[in-house]
Amino acid sequence: MLTGVSPYHFSQLQFDGSNLYWVEEMPNEGGRNAVVCFDCYGQTAPITESPYNVRTRAHEYGGRSYVVHEDTVYFSNFADQRLYRQKRGEDPIPVTAPGPLRYADMVFDARHRRIIAVREDHRVSDIHAETTLVIIDPQGDEYGTPWVSGHDFYMHPHISEDGSRCAYLAWNHPQMPWDGTELWLADISSEGELINRRHITGSAADAILQPTFSPGGVLTFLSDRSGWWNLYQWVNDDAQAVFPAPYEFGMPPWVFGMTSYGYLNEDRILAVYTDGGIRHLAQIDVKSRSLTEWHLPYTYFDSPAVRDSGHAAFIGASWHSPVAIVNLCVARGTSEVIRPSQVAPMDTRDISVPVFQPFPAAESQQAFMAFYPPNNHRFTGPDHELPPLIVISHGGPTSTGTPLFSPAIQYWTTRGFAVADVDYGGSSGHGRAYRNRLRGQWGIVDVDDCTRAALYLADQGVVDPQRMVIRGGSAGGFTTLACLTFRDVFRAGASYYGVSDLAALARETHKFESRYLDSLIGPCPEREEIYRERSPLFHAERIHAPVIFFQGLDDKVVLPEKSQMMVEELRHNHVPVSYIAFPDEGHGFRNADNIERAIQAEWYFYSRILGFPLPEPIEPVAIDNLP
Template sequence: MVPTAPYGSWPSPIDAALAAAHDGYPDHVGVVGDDLWWTEARPAEGGRRVLVRRRPEGEAQQVLPEPWNVRSRVMEYGGRPWDGADRTARGPLVVFVHFDDQRLYAYEPNATAAPRPLTPLSPVGGGLRWADPRIDLDRGEVWCVLEEFTGEGPTDVRRVIAAVPLDGSAAEHRGAVRELTEARHRFVTGPRLSPDGRRAAWIGWDHPRMPWDGTELILADVDADGTLRRARTFAGGPEESIAQADWSADGQLLFASDRSGWWNLYRGDPEAEEAVALCPREEEFAGPLWQVGRRWFQPLDSGLVAVVHGRGATTLGILDPESGELVDAAGPWTQWNPTLAAHGSRVVGVAASPRTAYELVELDTATGRARVIGCGHDDAVDPAYYPEPLIRTYTGPGGRDIHAHVYPPHSPDRIAPAEELPPYVIWAHGGPTSNVSLVLDLETAYFTSRGIGVVKVDYRGSTGYGRAYRNRLCEQWGVVDVEDCAAVARALADEGTADPRRLAIRGGSAGGWTTAASLAATDVYACGTVIYPVLDLATWLDVTHDFESRYLESLVGPYAELPGRYRERSPAQHADRITAPFLLLQGLDDAICPPAQCEHFLEKMAGRGIPHAYLTFEGEGHGFRRADTMIRALEAELSLYAQVFAIDRTDIPLLELTK
């Protein structure tokens, strides 16, 4: 007989160390020769990302030892940080961005020499940064995005497409870097060369638009000497978001556009400059371009196109552009990340499911067989402790839909007393132009296996449900996200799923904003966990990075016209309204949501008698990557809930709450 114990008090083999060890996923997949390469997180090694190589049917091997950290800081969220080229007898040549100095390096794995720098350092502002590289062996160059700071301010920056010599002549000389474009756009992606090398295509956009608002697909001719000329807009505009562009094997331009209200795939003739939809559906075939170099689709030599698509959850499909037929890969995976690579008839991507963490999955388009070939999921505990998600659609204000994933408390060796309702934590995702993924997450299981339910809300404004749903957050940030989270929480209580007295909310970044705004604007929650948040809209404009420095114009409205709205919605301006205990977690090296916001907020909370705790972490930026940080943060969060929800737990450090 299964023992009975109150919700939240259950023992669990999923401790914070285990959850931290399994944080992160493979990313930026690529093929060099016959070998598969990717980057992989190492939380136990200070959160660095390593470059990994897998030969055919061989074991995966880490390519670069510590301290090499393959990660770009372009636009602060980064982008594709490496590329490789096959040189037959000489072996592969790899170029990558090293996080610590943001220089571009060249590395020859078959040689004994250490990586050699290709780009110089700059003492100005954030220096020189690089992303989305493509090696051109014929010209002896790397074509990539150059982000160059021109002053000390976070918005003193320019971005162009540049060519870096592979011979190292630019390692100490900025003048040796060949700029391929003028600073026509504030933001650009790396160029994609047509199969014949005669044309290049890339995406550009400008403030105040974010890339999911409106971008332009730029097409240019490439001269024999590598000069780009006659750059012109092929598609896109202020109200059309193009998220990715590439070329088919026969020289047709492929791109993902939301001109129909959904990101669908289009094919265009570069001579005629017109395009047709290849598979028009009310589904997303792309997503928000938070990082340059993302790949939601991958053209194959056969003319077929591998596509990540779906509505909410995603799958991998193979599209025949001629017939429009789309055949999906069989398998348990419910989430495919925007990183694809192709080798012959095989496509490799990164996928996960509610029962498996992210894995490298290969689909053979000739046979239709999909198999795991790297980072295979290994159950660290009995899968009986994993939560089972429920896909729910709730009714929000005005009768509008709110999408959510509900994870009820679950344990194979404990049940709660029949009369007790469980506590629940509402998770508000970051972005806010993003969404929640339907995948196994041990951080979620950390709570559910102890008897605390979790519900992840795709509030209005989330991606994955078309542009109209995304646009419902326009000028409503801090209103509809707060309303939708509260509506889901109340629905859980009204239907008898959750204890209305033991509801909490938590989130990081934009989710931290929603959490703090919810504590200030509603009485739904007994407590909250606020992680590297935005807390004061007006002051955030002065300190955040360039990429998001105009984001609030679409989320809130123009500051010059609506300063009162910025004050009214900011939790920091209404600290007097917060009456629930809270935990505030902040990385001290965060350039996106700097710690000054938290410090000013806490000054206003001082002396109000509200129990709270503030934990800071040196060496952490926007998004925790170090194992020790993640352990401390998870245990502190659980301790907050235990104290507020009157749960007896003595197996975690006590979080000291001050007033």
């Protein structure tokens, strides 16, 4: 059940005329990304074919990696990071020259027949790569021509429909874009030059996101100046709230091109927002400052794209069905799936639907989690036993849990585990004050909240306190290892490419995150003693619970040798430990076979540590030091 099935991942929806395009990740093709088109005749077909992989390495996490104009797709190819152009049924043609440069966040300037993009130049240095906005000739251009420079980072350039103005975001180290950004606005001359360029709003304490222009040219953006990411319009040199509310209309931009709203017409906006951990889709009336929610059969919404006042599309999911591309008929208020990610591989009677609940955190505060009880209609646990618990610590750490149908979570709940997906202090989706709880406290608040979530559920009598484990990837892997190091609550843990040496992460990671830890811990090396104090690698002798490690050997964010050092420390300390490496994976696994191998290995590991029999044969995992 739920093995051998890897749902396609969708992102980057955009219309070109009546045709809808998106990027589709295909785990059964090694995680290759393809641009796919749903045309005006109702036909769906990929535009880019193997071996082309539509993915940029800008910021390492990538994001918006293509743009479409007049049926021509311009995309970044992962293997060489060059830009290509391609029409349906034709071969791709290189646009940019070979070289250590990366392109992202492309927009097409129709008035001047050119592409505007964020360029990351690695010719001199990786960790100090130079980021600029560049102009690219779509017919062929060596590396593009710098258009805007001077800041450490740029994101989300947007050009008004008449081509007369450009807005973009900029920020500098040590800020992250969810801490604070600057919104810049400029006029574009008839020759295509930027004139009257000015910083209009945004600061180190105001994170501006997703600037765009309305059909009539009103600059619109998200700002969290109120404590929540709300929509604003720039009118008469002032930011005016469109619909002020304690909702999050934005999420931290870990990747380029994230969108949560679009104009249906001058007076109506289609927007996604988060309230209480749940995503909603709504229509906002700009004149009346009112919001009307769309009541559709989904509990998760993402990446809305608007074609015109009557038609839009979004990524949707529910607790009972995985993500899909959904077409929205605005006039009728109806929706239709145009691209499912998979046929649900399980009986709906087995799906565990979570309960979102707060739980007590330190200092009389509260944190949040989604609790999934075990559920399998064919099996019932012994009357005298409580289920084991898996606590999930999400990555980021400025991110959130998984508020939608997740095969990875259902894998565990159908096998008798309860799951707690924890939004510890510092998570997104709950306002800026909650996000700021992790400032200076990474390795403290997250560890405390994940531990308290487990103990809270044990105190409620819904899970077995003697069979609680924790798992997480990347930053969540750090929290997992820190919980095992500095707390004595969990019987075992699984670290997926987890951080174990915080100072090494600050020194060796890529440019985008190279100063991230300034806010999460403190400046390095000035506060290096705190980095060492919170790093599991330097306190591995305190880990007594068994741990299984998963690591991609092409990981440029968490270097493989750090995971290998943790494994050697546990081996030396006679702690049961397993290590599985995937040579063809980076930071996050994309290959379907590797994803399946990892989760089955984790299940096998827990069966040996917690002492339960497996109902089906699974390839064994070598566990060193297991009695």
